[in-house]
Structure formats: structure tokens, C-alpha cells
Amino acid sequence: MSRLKKSFHIKARDFIRAGEAxxxxxxxxxxxxxxxxxxxxVAICGxxxxxxxxxxxxxxxxxxxVDDEKLILKIVDDGPGxxxxxxxxxxxxxxxxxxxxxxGFGAGMGLPNMKKNSxxxxxxxxxxxxxxxxxxxxxxxxxxxN
Amino acid sequence: xxxxxxxxCFVRFEKDLCAGRGTCLPVCPTKAIRMKDxxxxxxxxxxxxxxxxxxxxxxxxxxxxxxxxEVLNENHIAIALVSPVLxxxxxxxxPKDVLLGLRQMGFQHTIDMSYFLEIFQYATEEFIRRNxxxxxxxxxxxxxxxxxxxxxxxxxFPSLLxxxxxxxxxxxxxxxxxxxxxxxxxxxxxxxVVLYYINPCPTKKDPxxxxxxxxxxxxxxxxxxxxxxxxxxxxxxxxxxxxxxPFYQTRFExxxxxxxxxxxxxxxxxxxxxxxxxxxxxxxxxxxTIHYLEKIEMGLFQDIEYIxxxxxxxxxxxxxxxxxxxxxxxxxxxxMIKQFxxxxxxxxxxxxxxxxxxxxxxxxxxxxxxxxxxxxxxxxTIENMQKIEKVLQLIKGTDCTACGAPDCRTxxxxxxxxxxxxxxxxxxxxx
Numbered sequence: 198m199s200r201l202k203k204s205f206h207i208k209a210r211d212f213i214r215a216g217e218a219x220x221x222x223x224x225x226x227x228x229x230x231x232x233x234x235x236x237x238x239v240a241i242c243g244x245x246x247x248x249x250x251x252x253x254x255x256x257x258x259x260x261x262x263v264d265d266e267k268l269i270l271k272i273v274d275d276g277p278g279x280x281x282x283x284x285x286x287x288x289x290x291x292x293x294x295x296x297x298x299x300x301g302f303g304a305g306m307g308l309p310n311m312k313k314n315s316x317x318x319x320x321x322x323x324x325x326x327x328x329x330x331x332x333x334x335x336x337x338x339x340x341x342x343n
Numbered sequence: 344x345x346x347x348x349x350x351x352c353f354v355r356f357e358k359d360l361c362a363g364r365g366t367c368l369p370v371c372p373t374k375a376i377r378m379k380d381x382x383x384x385x386x387x388x389x390x391x392x393x394x395x396x397x398x399x400x401x402x403x404x405x406x407x408x409x410x411x412x413e414v415l416n417e418n419h420i421a422i423a424l425v426s427p428v429l430x431x432x433x434x435x436x437x438p439k440d441v442l443l444g445l446r447q448m449g450f451q452h453t454i455d456m457s458y459f460l461e462i463f464q465y466a467t468e469e470f471i472r473r474n475x476x477x478x479x480x481x482x483x484x485x486x487x488x489x490x491x492x493x494x495x496x497x498x499x500f501p502s503l504l505x506x507x508x509x510x511x512x513x514x515x516x517x518x519x520x521x522x523x524x525x526x527x528x529x530x531x532x533x534x535x536v537v538l539y540y541i542n543p544c545p546t547k548k549d550p551x552x553x554x555x556x557x558x559x560x561x562x563x564x565x566x567x568x569x570x571x572x573x574x575x576x577x578x579x580x581x582x583x584x585x586x587x588x589p590f591y592q593t594r595f596e597x598x599x600x601x602x603x604x605x606x607x608x609x610x611x612x613x614x615x616x617x618x619x620x621x622x623x624x625x626x627x628x629x630x631x632t633i634h635y636l637e638k639i640e641m642g643l644f645q646d647i648e649y650i651x652x653x654x655x656x657x658x659x660x661x662x663x664x665x666x667x668x669x670x671x672x673x674x675x676x677x678x679m680i681k682q683f684x685x686x687x688x689x690x691x692x693x694x695x696x697x698x699x700x701x702x703x704x705x706x707x708x709x710x711x712x713x714x715x716x717x718x719x720x721x722x723x724t725i726e727n728m729q730k731i732e733k734v735l736q737l738i739k740g741t742d743c744t745a746c747g748a749p750d751c752r753t754x755x756x757x758x759x760x761x762x763x764x765x766x767x768x769x770x771x772x773x774x
Contacts, residue, residue, distance in 0.1 A: 233501040310642070
């Protein structure tokens with residue numbers, strides 16, 4: 198099976214350029230003419246996870262993997278990790294500080310949104326070893342869509 | 344393979360004037376222009392009529408696919424459909440005097456579009472009010488007023504088509520009114536009627552590009568504001584110098600006057616300024632528009648109800664077919680508002696009654712738009728993407744445009760699609 202993989206760098210605390218990695222992923226998927234609704238879901242997950250790295254994490258990468266059945270969006274950073282994943286998955290729970298909230302972030306919807314918009318989500322965040330979030334999106338009429 | 348000809352439905356290209364400098368290549372938002380044999384070539388189905396290529400061409404090789412007003416003659420009833428941006432081209436002149444000037448030029452009727460902009464405003468407010476309860480459409484709703492924005496969405500952001508406000512555009516409301524009420528008498532008498540759209544941008548499609556109509560309809564001509572300006576300013580100067588000229592007898596309110604709100608429409612933010620919506624934004628300029636659409640696609644701005652987009656900087660006053668500078672025009676509008684204030688002509692209640700009857704909703708299926716402007720090139724496969732990556736590694740990646748493509752990424756894609764030769768790259772040749 199043929200496979201395509203591309204990675205984009207994310208810089209921590211760079212709020213001005215935050216979102217660029219996700220836009221690159223969007224543009225890549227658009228040139229391959231995926232269903233707009235699928236692209237939208239990937240875009241939302243890409244942006245939410247990119248913002249998490251910018252706000253809380255260390256430097257990181259956003260990568261997209263495409264094969265005939267699915268898209269895999271993976272975000273890796275070398276930040277402090279997520280203290281309590283179960284809590285972070287709850288809507289409204291946030292560890293954002295006042296600065297973040299002043300910029301309009303920190304509603305506590307990041308991970309819940311990512312869970313809602315992806316078909317599978319896996320989070321690995323051992324203490325002080327960074328965080329890895331891996332999301333799978335099945336390509337409609339090709340792979341499993343449930 | 345896409346068809347490559349020298350003119351599109353929106354712009355006309357004169358090959359002999361083209362100096363081959365390629366300034367138009369990188370400004371095209373859909374990357375529809377290439378250089379072949381030192382002349383620009385358009386990928387016709389990718390042109391969305393934004394006019395950015397017209398703006399940057401110093402040789403004036405690119406122009407709007409509009410016609411010159413010499414076609415005005417006595418053999419037909421000429422009806423001018425006037426964008427309110429026209430008024431801003433004449434600082435210190437009342438809108439009604441601009442309309443009078445058009446009459447003197449030979450138009451039998453002058454239709455002020457801002458009247459229909461008011462209708463559109465009420466209908467939009469009502470849709471938004473109802474949408475708060477029904478959730479029929481996703482937030483933020485996107486203004487359908489600038490057709491370039493709608494085509495850009497269909498072309499580059501199809502997932503946002505459901506966000507486009509499903510209310511008939513002011514220009515469509517105007518054309519419908521003219522067809523329903525103003526011209527029927529002429530047509531019944533067997534007279535020929537021509538509708539002249541007077542526009543600040545090349546966005547109205549050349550009628551020859553439209554599918555043939557099932558019913559007999561009046562001919563349509565697009566004129567740029569700069570097409571009629573030289574002639575019109577002579578009349579306007581005379582009118583200004585005269586003491587008092589009675590206006591022609593008219594049947595409909597929209598044929599004579601305009602309000603302060605009317606002139607404001609040309610400015611960025613003019614559409615939403617007097618609307619009864621709390622959370623709205625106005626964004627102008629091509630780059631900013633694309634950037635904001637990208638953000639909406641990533642899920643941002645869902646707390647905003649309505650966004651007015653104009654791909655021209657400063658709004659329609661920045662349209663490429665205007666006669667005077669956009670900042671001068673803006674200052675003229677601001678002075679006009681200061682002097683005469685704002686004001687609406689129509690009553691909300693009347694418009695709401697029509698809204699109830701479904702007079703303003705579009706029945707256009709957004710997915711049809713995608714097939715008009717969205718479906719163009721064949722989708723790239725994973726293998727194609729891998730080849731593109733390989734080509735990109737071979738070439739230098741400075742976006743020098745010497746190959747004739749707007750940037751290296753597009754060039755690599757053209758190579759993989761078999762539409763360009765790898766040796767067209769200067770860097771490859773040097774090796």
C-alpha cells in the first residue's frame with residue numbers, strides 16, 4: 198500500500214504563526230481532493246492540537262500520514278506532558294493561564310473537540326517526556342467509517 | 344488536461360501588450376496564470392474574476408471582459424444598474440446628480456442598487472435571528488455579497504459552502520425587480536431592452552459564458568466604472584454648475600435617490616455597520632480574506648454570527664475598475680455621511696412580510712457552485728504527491744517564477760501532471 202507522510206514544525210509560544218502547520222496539512226489534503234467534510238474535521242483537530250503545543254507544550258511537530266484507507270494526524274512535542282489525561286478530556290477543563298484566556302483561548306474544549314472530530318484518538322504523555330497525540334480518520338467509502 | 348486560452352469569462356487579455364514580466368503570476372489566488380513563450384496564459388476554468396492581475400499589469404494587457412459605452416444608441420431601452428461605489432467617484436456630488444448624469448448620457452432608467460442592499464440587510468438580520476433558534480446554518484455565516492468570495496470558497500474552501508448566507512444577493516434582487524416590474528411594458532411593446540451593469544470590479548461574467556436562457560430575456564452588458572467615467576464626469580460637472588435641474592419623472596423610488604447608507608456600502612464594513620447584529624466582523628483584502636477563511640475552516644470564529652468579506656482592500660471602493668483612488672473615494676464617502684447622515688428608505692415590516700413568503704431565500708444548491716468553480720483539476724494521488732516531493736527536492740525552491748509557474752510547488756505539480764517540463768526550471772538547467 199502506498200503511503201505519504203509529511204511533517205511540519207511547531208514552535209512553542211509562537212502565537213503569531215500558530216496555525217500554520219495545520220494550514221499546510223489542509224492544503225495538502227485539498228490538492229488530493231478529499232471530501233471537504235473530512236478535511237474540515239482534520240483541520241479542526243490539527244488546529245486544536247497545534248494550539249495545545251503552542252500554549253502548553255515544548256517545540257513539536259505535526260505530521261500527516263495518508264494511505265488508501267485512512268489519514269493519521271500525529272502531534273508530538275517535548276513539553277511537560279499532560280498531568281491528568283482523563284480530566285483533560287472533559288469538556289470545559291482547562292489549564293490555560295490568564296494570558297491565554299485574554300487571547301481567546303483556554304475554553305477547555307481542545308481535547309474534547311479532537312475526540313469528537315476524529316475516528317480514533319490515542320494520547321501518550323508520560324511525565325516530563327513530552328506528549329504524543331495520534332488521531333485516525335477513516336476515508337469514507339474506502340475504510341471503516343463507524 | 345486543462346484548456347488554456349488567453350481570455351477568461353472575467354478578464355480579457357491582449358497578448359501583444361504583454362511584456363512577459365510575470366507580475367500577474369504570484370497575485371492570482373487560484374494560481375490560474377502561467378507564462379508560456381514569455382506571454383501570460385490563463386487556465387480559464389480557474390479564474391474567479393477577482394481582478395488582481397488587472398491591478399498589477401503595468402502594460403494594461405489585462406482588462407475586464409466588459410464593453411465600452413459606445414454601444415449606447417437609440418435603438419434600445421438602456422437601463423443602468425448602478426453600484427453605489429459609483430457615487431464615491433465624484434467627491435462633493437450628490438448621488439442623485441450622478442444618476443442624472445447617467446440619464447443625460449442616454450440611459451432611460453437608472454437603478455440605484457443600494458435600495459436592494461437595504462432589502463438584503465433586513466432579510467439577513469431576519470435569517471440570523473431565526474438561525475439563533477433553528478441552527479439551520481453553521482456559524483459564522485459568510486456574506487454572499489462579494490461574488491469573488493463565494494467563488495473563492497467554492498474553489499478553495501468547499502467545506503465552508505454551508506456557511507454562505509442563503510439569502511439572494513442584492514444584485515440578484517435588483518435584477519429580479521427590474522425584470523418583474525420595470526421592463527415588462529417595453530418587452531410587451533416589442534422594444535429591445537439592454538441592462539447595463541455598472542461595476543467597480545470585473546466580477547460579472549461575460550454573458551457569452553453563461554448557459555443560454557430558456558425564456559427570452561433582455562441582453563446584459565457589463566461596464567466598468569472607469570469605462571463610463573470620462574463621459575459621465577462631463578455631465579456631472581455641468582449639473583454641478585447649474586442652479587437647479589428638475590429630475591426626470593420616475594415611477595419607482597429606486598430610480599432617483601440614494602441615502603447615506605448607500606454610499607457607505609462601498610467601504611469595508613459598510614454592509615454590517617447598520618445591521619442589527621451584535622457579533623459581526625468585516626474583513627477586506629485578498630490575503631486577509633484567505634487567511635480568515637483558513638481560520639474558519641479550522642473551527643475558529645464560531646462565536647461570530649456574520650462576517651463580511653471583500654477581496655478588494657478597503658472594500659468595493661478598492662475595486663480594480665474604479666476611476667479614483669480608494670482612499671480619496673473613502674474620504675468622499677465619509678464626508679457625505681457627515682453632511683447628510685445615515686438613513687434607510689424601507690420599512691422593516693414590509694420586508695419581513697415578503698420574507699415570510701420566501702421572497703429572499705436562494706434555492707441554489709451550494710454543491711452546484713462547487714461543480715462550477717470547484718471541480719477543475721484531477722485529484723492528486725499518493726504517488727503523485729510523492730513525485731511532487733521528489734521534484735521539490737531537485738529544484739531550489741526560491742519561487743523565482745522563471746519557469747512560468749507562480750511558485751515552485753505549483754511548478755512541481757505541473758511537472759507531475761505532465762503540463763510542464765522539469766527542464767523549464769533555471770536551477771535544473773544550471774546543473
